[in-house]
Every structure is written in structure tokens, then in C-alpha cells.
Amino acid sequence: MFFASDNAGPAHPSIMQALIDANAGYALPYGADTIMERVRARIRELFEAPEAAVYLVATGTAANSLALACMSEPWQTVFCSPVAHIHEDECNAPEFYMGGAKLTLVGDSDKMTPDTLHKAMAAEETRGVHGPQRGPVSITQVTEKGRVYSLEELAALTGVARDFGQKAHLDGARFANALVALGCSPAEMTWKAGIDAVSFGGTKNGCPGVEAVIFFNPEKAWEFELRRKRGAHLFSKHRYLSAQMEAYLTDDLWLTSARAANANCRRLADGLAGIPGVEMLHQPEANIIFAQMPRAAHQRLNKAGAMYYVLDGDLNKGDPDEPLPCRLVADWSISAKQIDQFVEIAKG
Amino acid sequence: MFFASDNAGPAHPSIMQALIDANAGYALPYGADTIMERVRARIRELFEAPEAAVYLVATGTAANSLALACMSEPWQTVFCSPVAHIHEDECNAPEFYMGGAKLTLVGDSDKMTPDTLHKAMAAEETRGVHGPQRGPVSITQVTEKGRVYSLEELAALTGVARDFGQKAHLDGARFANALVALGCSPAEMTWKAGIDAVSFGGTKNGCPGVEAVIFFNPEKAWEFELRRKRGAHLFSKHRYLSAQMEAYLTDDLWLTSARAANANCRRLADGLAGIPGVEMLHQPEANIIFAQMPRAAHQRLNKAGAMYYVLDGDLNKGDPDEPLPCRLVADWSISAKQIDQFVEIAKG
Amino acid sequence: MFFASDNAGPAHPSIMQALIDANAGYALPYGADTIMERVRARIRELFEAPEAAVYLVATGTAANSLALACMSEPWQTVFCSPVAHIHEDECNAPEFYMGGAKLTLVGDSDKMTPDTLHKAMAAEETRGVHGPQRGPVSITQVTEKGRVYSLEELAALTGVARDFGQKAHLDGARFANALVALGCSPAEMTWKAGIDAVSFGGTKNGCPGVEAVIFFNPEKAWEFELRRKRGAHLFSKHRYLSAQMEAYLTDDLWLTSARAANANCRRLADGLAGIPGVEMLHQPEANIIFAQMPRAAHQRLNKAGAMYYVLDGDLNKGDPDEPLPCRLVADWSISAKQIDQFVEIAKG
């Protein structure tokens, strides 16, 4: 019963098999492998972006930091949600890669709105050379609270960015989960909605460790290659990144896995919804939910070995009926049986 | 007939199998996996260093850059050979991670000597706050020219560093190849010879992509963890790094593979040695050789699809007898048949 | 009628005379001049800190950025007010000097409180290696809104910092203005209140361009010297910095000038207070006030050539009675006549 994160489950067997298959004979290093050629072509096709620059790295933080570094200057500030992964969970990696740029936290929610974003961007305008300069906007889709921006919401945010002459980055660590939730095409969720560059996640959706960075305008392609190498993120035996991504995109595995994860989350939410004292922060939109459950339920789950984050309060001491908030993440691999077992234990 | 680099051959099947084996169920992310516990214990045991801090990253450049960043300050300069990988092949990654520190090139050879090192370190002493300050020494073992420092040579270099109050880093991208060449223990080639931190390579010796960083004094352990995360080199699904390293160290696979690579290189050198017009830069010590071969030999090999670097001169035009220099690298996987075929074609 | 800033008035004639006096014969460069010896001794005496490390730079941004860089690590975050100069007016210089560290904005006021600071510092605690790590607190005295922290307030804030194992920096660009407002000693406003390092401003209080950086614990002295040189802030002809600071501290000129500036501000505030439609944001505590004045008053002042910042709204268009906010800063040099003239015009 592991609901702590989607980074702890097993990789999909097809992807592991692809690693084995890729391990035959010699392959040109540093991204010149033939699998990467196919990956590039496939991603361009999927995104309806024949000119796009496409690169692979092994971690989501690398994807975000390198993409943002190509899109900003060290004297700028990047606009993002106060709970954005780039702000809260990357130990200043974006600032490191951007050469000391800032992040400006927009509003007080996981979702920026055109209003909060406009207000934040407008506020940087009156100080000439003295203040931080406006930089790009970074949008997390699925948000860290498990919510999904609609296409209209995305377009509105990138419109605000463009009004200020700035570009938009999409942190798509859970890109597939959002895509199947919206039921739209990759192009619709990105460049058609005004997104300039994407961190396209594989790791949280069944890959051992691979993320693509996609620039729809390839003008910074060579700069990205230099930044990736200088950041020590260019793999010599690159074929093992390529093979993961190829398998991930083959036969819609990425979509199938994301649908499974979202469905698992929905099953969990539905199960929990009927329990007295359990309250959802919001309806499940992708594969993460935040819920309040009575302390006693947490205690039973903890005792049974369920793993997930209780976000506040003392698990062990206090009123058994007091609601304590928690985060629950479902990946593609969790079984219906385990989900139902979790719900049963929560019920008590 | 692939002799271009030891980063283009296949990974060892045992290591691939270990990845498959590691892919069962849930595993704690970010280095908290149980395989990593075993890897840490195993490396401490191998190096007779029960206190050592041990970490995994996926690229050699990351290992070097992060290790050196922990050992230096931004106003210092690191002493290394002018052909050191950290200088020539990492696109300023060490400078990036060190926050703008310099590299001082020592002597004009792949091997530093106590004399050239002393001279270089002494030269930084008279400028007070104005000049770059002395930083650590970084030694590459096996060198980029395929040579191996003896234990006495290593100890002499680290002794010079220590005389100036500085620490010593070993870039061991080909650690195993050197170790089996010297026939000594890991401890003898490192901390017993005065080395403070090691980049312990796996990728060039049969792993898909994993390197260990080992600090014999763990005082910078937490700083390394922060620098690794901030550099975007902390893997969420860390088990796939751990599994590679565990398999690499199991049943002496790392030593067996290195012995195979070195033997393959020796076979190649022996075969080439008898050919008129072929001259070795030096006798093979590990798995890299540099040789002069007549242009005509290069042309035949090229035509036959052999892959390796011709370092200077026009392959296609000029006197067929003119010797052109080349680099030949053997990995564990190249077959005797392919080696012999290469030699035959070179012979003409 | 110049109330735009205290960085646009003339320097005090005594300080200019000191520059002339310093310009005789040869003087050792780079801070080894004999005037600097006296400055160091004088500052140590004034601050009752015989061990303090004392340095001079030419800009307040350099003082803040270099001090904070010595007190923090690149993976940390510095806690400060959302209107702190280091956040709003230094174009990412602190982030640049700190190597990519963050600033965390505390509360929503110019004054941090123990509560808002505690809350902000506590919020950084649960993410291990993933989140930014806690760094020092930076307190601005006088605040950017013209308010002065009491000694108790300062001690409470530094106490919170210490509870989290962190140090405290004082941005004292207007140190003297605060000191005379509080009527305390330099030691009381700094190390006795828990401050570890101070940016001690001269430029805004009658110097052409000099700021001292004072570390009460000199352990980072040599690091500061290296960072200052590496930041290109070490003056070769350092005597011209020393001479400014010496004159500034001679015969209590710094205190006299600050008292004059504060009194000028008080006179301005008193004059404006009686005008219908004028409202003060708060009572003047040092030499800056924020006031609302009717648009018509701003228009008259503007027409008369008065210079100051109207912070919001269209000066030229709209209801003449609508109050528009402005900032008014008085320096030591503004005359009573000019102040009274300003008030008269504001009255209409």
C-alpha cells in the first residue's frame, strides 16, 4: 500500500525490456545513438512540431533547470506558484542553473490565475535597472496539489506572459496524467496553448529515469546542448535514456500508464469518499489527492504498513477523531486490491 | 571493430540483469533504497574505509565536478594535467560547479610530476588576495594517454599537495583498469597514497551509467548531498543506480571486466607492434594506446568500418606511408576475433 | 526641493576636505593605507568590538551582497522583508554573490516580526535535501518604509534566527538615522541585540560613496577579503574610501548629519500634518515618510520643481482631491527654507 509518491514504484516491464534490447553491440555515445533519432522524430510527431528541439536528461530537476536557464537571464525572475516543485523541491537548482536568477511566487495557490500572474508581473515594472527583471513563467501541469489546468487556463496564463514579452515553460513531470485527464493532444496542451518549452516527464509514469526537454522554437538548441554538458547531464551511454523514452512512447504506453494511475487515484478517492470523517481537498483530477482523515484512521493505516505523507499534526498523540491532512499519490502499478485494502483499513 | 571509446560498447549482461531484478515492487527513493545500503557497505569494505561517505551519480563529469566543488572554494585554482578530462572534456562543468574557480595546467604531459606540480603550486604564492588561491590537486588514473601512475608517483603528488595544505582528488573514470594494472588494493591506490576523494568509475567498464564518489573523510558528506541535489543529480528512482553498482562489484565483475579490457588492449598492441611503419607512443599500461600508423593502413581500416580516432592529418589525401597518429581504446566486450581482424587489416 | 532620495544631495564639506587632505604623497594601496588603520580602530572603539573585522566598499549593494555571501551557502535561503532593498533594489546582486541562494520574503510588511519570521523559518524544515536550506536573517534598519526597529524588536528577531541556528545581518544603509532615533549605542543596536554582521552606511548620510562591513566575529575576515577582491570591490587607491569614512566618524559628524536629516523629516511631516487631505502612513521615525496627498497638491509641487516619488496613480489626470501616495526622504543638507516652501506649496 504505497501512496507516498509516484517515484517509488517499479518501472514498466516493457521499458525494462527495451533497456535489455538496447544493450546489443556498439552505439554512438552522447545522444548520437540511432534510438535517439527515432525518439526525436516520434516526439516531433506526437507534438505536431517538426522543428522542435528534443533532448533527454535523467531527472526532472535537470529538465526544469536547464530549460529555464535557456529561457532566462541571471538578472531576471521566473514567475511560478508558491508550491511549484522548482521552488520547493529542487534545493535551488533552478537558481544555480540560471546563474542566480530569482523565483517570484505568484498568488497563494497551486494554480496561478491570470489575475495573480498579471499582478505579480506588473509589480516588477517600476524599478528600471534596480529591480529584478521580468523573466519567463513556469506552469506546473499536473499541479503539486493534483489539479489540472484546463486548456483555457493555460492559454490565459501564457497570454499574460506574452503581454509582458515573456515566454512560458511547462513543468510536465506528470504531463501524461494531465493529458489523459484533459483528453486533448500534446500540441493542444503545449504550443497551441502558448507554451514555449516543456519538461516532459517519464520518471513518474513508469520509466526508471528519463525526461525530455522540448523547445518548440529550436533557436536555443545548441545552447541547451552546451548547458546540458556543462551541467554534467549529457550521458555517454545515452542509448539507455533513449531506449526508455522510446518504449514509453510505443503503443501508447505512456497514455495507458497515465490512465491507469489516474483511475487508481479515482478508485481510491471514491473509496475514501464514503467514510465518515474523511474529506477531500478537491475532487481527483489526475493521480494525486489531498484528504483529511481522522487520526485513528491514519494510525490504523500506519500500523498496517501503508506508506504516504501525513502533512501536519502528531500521528501518535491526540484526539482520535481529529482530522489530519495527508497526500495520496497513485501510480500505474498499484493494484485494485491494495487500493481497496487501504480503503478498508481507513474505514476501520 | 570499435576502438573509439569505452563508452560505446554494451553493458555487461549481469548488470542489465541486476536492473531487471531491482525492478520489483516499491523502493524508497533518493538513495534510501536498500540496495544502496549494501553498495555503501561494500565500497567501504573494498576500500577498507568504514567511515567513508559514498554516493552515486550517473555521469563521470558529475562525479568530478561535485567532488571538486566540495574540495575547493570559488577563488581557488585546481591543479591538473593539461590533458585532464576535467579541463578538456567537460565544457566548463568543474568551473560551473566550483562557482568560477580556475584550473591550473601542470606541466605539458598527461602525467604530473612532483616537480611540475611543485612548481605550479609554488607559483601561486606571492600575490596575496590578488591572485587565485591554491586549491586541490586532481589526478587522473588511468591518464588520458593510457598511462598508469605507480603508487609511488601518486604518493609523491599527494605529498606535494599536502605540503601546500591542499587535498587530492582522483579522477578514476578508469579506476578498475588502473587497479588491475598495478595489482594493488583500492585502499593502496587511494587513501594510503594520500588521496582524499575519488571519482570511482563504472560507466567505462561495463555499466550503463553509474559512478561513485567516495570521500574518505566524511566531513563534507551533507554538503555533497546538497550539491548533488542542487546540481539535479539526485535520482528519485535511485535503485537503478544502486543496482548497477552492486552488480558491478559482485563476484569481482569490475576487476574481471577491467582485466579483459586491458588484455584486449595488450593483444591489439602486440598485434600492431610487428607491423612495419607502426609505432606505439608508449607500451600499453591499461586499455588505451596511442599509435602512429601509415596513412594507407588507416585508409584500409576506415574502409573496413573500423571506428577509432585519427588525431591529426588528412586521412584521405597524402603520402600513403606518412604516419598518422591515432587513439585506440579497448573495452571488456571487444572480441579477440575483432582485434585480430583489425590487426590483419592494418597489416595490409 | 529634493525629497526623492538621500543619495542625490551633496556630500558634507568636511568629507570632501578629507579627500583633499588624503591626497598627499604616496599611500599603500588595497586597504593597507594608514588612514584605514585608524578607521578600523575607530569603528572597533565605537562598536565596543575590539576583535571586529572591518572593511570598506563603495556601494551599499556591495556591502550587503558580500556580507551575506560570507554568511550563507548557495543552497540556503535568506529571510528578509518583502520590501527589503536586497530583494527589490539590487537586481539579484545578493543571489549573484551568494552563488544562487534564495531570498524568502517574511510577512507582508517592512518590519518582520518574531511571529512572521518564526513561521517562515519553520516552514523550511520538512524537506530534507530537497528544499532550500535555512540561511541567515537580514534586517533593514531604518526599514524601507522609514520605520525603526526598537532594540527589543531586533533582539527578538535575532533570537528567532538563533533558535534555528542561523546568524543575523543588519542592512544599515541608514544606520546613523536609526541610531539617533533610538538614542542608543552602536553596540546596543548590533551585537548586543544579536546582530552578527552590519552593513554600515555612509553614502546616504553625507559621504560620496563608502560603506563599512563589520563582522563582530572575525572568523570570515579572510574570506571576505577574497570575496571583495573577486567581486572587483577592492580599491587600489583605497585611501579615498578610508578618508571618507574617517571624516564621517570624526567629531560625531555621522550623528550630527543623521540628526539633521531626521529633524528635517520631522519638520516636513509636521508641516504637512496640518494640511487637509494629507495623511501620513505613520509618524516619522527617521528621515523617510510616506504620505497621501491630494492630486492637486502633487500637481502644484511638480510644477514648482519639487522632486520626490509619487507611488501610484496618474499625476496629471483625475479628481484633484483624490489622494495619491508618495515617498519623501530628507537628507542632512536640505534647508528649512526649502522644507517650508514645499509645505506651503502643498497647502496651496
Place this chain on the structure above:
Amino acid sequence: MFFASDNAGPAHPSIMQALIDANAGYALPYGADTIMERVRARIRELFEAPEAAVYLVATGTAANSLALACMSEPWQTVFCSPVAHIHEDECNAPEFYMGGAKLTLVGDSDKMTPDTLHKAMAAEETRGVHGPQRGPVSITQVTEKGRVYSLEELAALTGVARDFGQKAHLDGARFANALVALGCSPAEMTWKAGIDAVSFGGTKNGCPGVEAVIFFNPEKAWEFELRRKRGAHLFSKHRYLSAQMEAYLTDDLWLTSARAANANCRRLADGLAGIPGVEMLHQPEANIIFAQMPRAAHQRLNKAGAMYYVLDGDLNKGDPDEPLPCRLVADWSISAKQIDQFVEIAKG
């Protein structure tokens, strides 16, 4: 008898007077002062460069570091002499401002030649994304050994840079000394010889502390302004920089002072030339000479209080006739009497 450096003598009285004159009333801060307008116009006129971007900073290291940062990328390497100030005397400031770029040391002399430069630049070409990328060339005029590049030599070096698609920077800390030595115009020594940006020194030639940075193509003007502010080198009371530079350029003071310094150096060299056992490294070309003098001469001078750098050997112990090398720098202010006295004592 001060021949240690041209950074320890007094500023010219006219320049000090200009500071006093500038100290009247209010002046717009941050470079918007009216004196700066005149300085900009004057420098454009002097350099016959009506479009040039012109800025002032207070130190030569700031001028060099900021100029180079605007001309390079962090993954590049800057080509310069191994004795260049930017390499030996700026404590990694250029690397800091450039974000971790390298310096490549060209040849083994104070003067680069087209051959050594071509060889160094060509050597960076074969490594694709792996090696440091080629960046601009930085030429020091007057060199650190006191020599002056001819216009032909400058043009040849910048031609090599251009052949590789790179720009050229001139470190003109002693610009005026070189200009009067060559007897050419500022335009001839800079953009007409292929120079793109200049650090135009004032400090070593009679100013308290001011340097101009001049970009003949203003495309990076705004970037420079941001980098200057972010480097904490934008002065609020900028008029005191402007006033120095204006006085420096008024009535040819900069040229008169440089001629005086060069003549003083020539007088010194002529006096020393006739002394047995004294040998010049080369004929004086500007205001610096390197000479060998017998230990006994150094001892007499030292005893008499003469200040200059003995570069090697033990002043106090050894054969009195043994020649020890020294550096002698003359500024505009040293008197003929002091020079002659120095020569007399050297004679013994």
C-alpha cells in the same frame, strides 16, 4: 622614491578640484547626472564613435570583468597572455562575472602573437560540445611587462580573433600611456584596429578611482547596465565618478599625465642604464621597466626607503654582485629629483 606601482601616488589636483566642484546641490543618481552626459559625449568624440556605449565603474577589475561578461558565455574560454592582469591579479573575478568561463593562456610571453593566438584558438576546435567553446580575446595594452603593442600587432591579433568569429577586448588600464607612446588616436588604437570593447583606465594615471567601459557596438548596452548593477558597481552618487573622468579628459590632462609618467620612466631607465651590473629586460616603452640590479644596489635602495618590487632572490643574503630582477613603475607625480636620487643610490 616610490616605484612600486602607479596606484599609490596622489591623484592630480585638477581631478580633486573637480570632485569639490561637483559637490554642489542635488544631482540625479545612478549615472543620470549631467556630468555623465558630458563624459559620454566627450568619450564618443575622442574615440570618433558616436554610437558607443560608455559607462563608468570604480575599479579596473570591475571594468574588465563586466566587459568580458558581456562578450562571452559561461561555456567559453577567453584567450589572454599568461601574465594578463585578468588571469594573475583579479582573484577569479572574470570567471565569477562570466559565470564560470575559462581563461586560456596564450604563449609564454606578455605579448600574444598572431601565431601563438592562432594556435591556441585552433586547439579548441575538435571537441564539439565537450570542450570549452571559443570566446573573445583580451589584449592588455600596456602589457604587464611594460611593452606596447603596435597598431599592426593589435590588428593582427584582432584579425585572428575575427577569423574564429570572436570579438576582442582591450584591457587599457594604462591606455593613455600606450597611446602617447604610439602617438596615435584613440580610434586607431581601438576600433580601427579591430577592438570591440575597451577598459579605459583612469585610476593608474591620476584619478582616485574611475575606469570607463566602452562598447563600440552598443547592442549590449542594457545588458552591461544590468550586469553592473547586479555586480554592485552602479554608484548612487555617480557624479563623483563622472567628475573624475571629466577632469581627466579636460585640457588633455590624461595625455599630459601619461607623457609625464612615460618620461619619468625613460629618465629612470636612462639613469640606470649606465650603471655597471644593471641590465634592462627591454627598452622602456611606457611607464614600467623590468631591470636586473646587483643585490648591493637593492640593499642600498631598500635602506634609503625606496619602494619597488624585487621579484626574485633574497634581498638580504648572498653575493652582493648577484643580479636580482625588479619591477619599477613611474607615475606622473614622481619628481625628477626623486628619480635622480634613486639612480644615485643605485650607482653606489
